[in-house]
Amino acid sequence: MGSPTPHEVSDELRRVVERWHQLPLDHALSRMPSVRALVQTLADRVAGSRGVDAQPVPELGPAVVMDQLAVMVLDLFRAEPDADPSDVADELAGIRRCL
Incomplete structure (x- = not known):
């Protein structure tokens, strides 16, 4: 079974x-x-x-925050299979642009 995360979200997460x-x-x-x-x-x-x-998500520092982000994205699409991938991809793109 593949990941529940849509490709457009996975791609943007990878970029971030x-x-x-x-x-x-x-x-x-x-x-x-x-x-x-x-x-x-x-x-x-x-x-x-x-x-x-x-x-509250524990603050574990910059070495771990991307892992936390990846887990929460995966959990979101497991919990909400019908979540709008473009909304999540846009949020991730916004983060990437501010980096």
């Missing part, structure tokens, strides 16, 4: 992760709040879809 890994540490640290906000938004959305209370 690649860009993130090119950033100097100080630049990555300055962009952490915007990335973490998206991770938390996705986590809250997944929690709502599952009918559970939203919980």
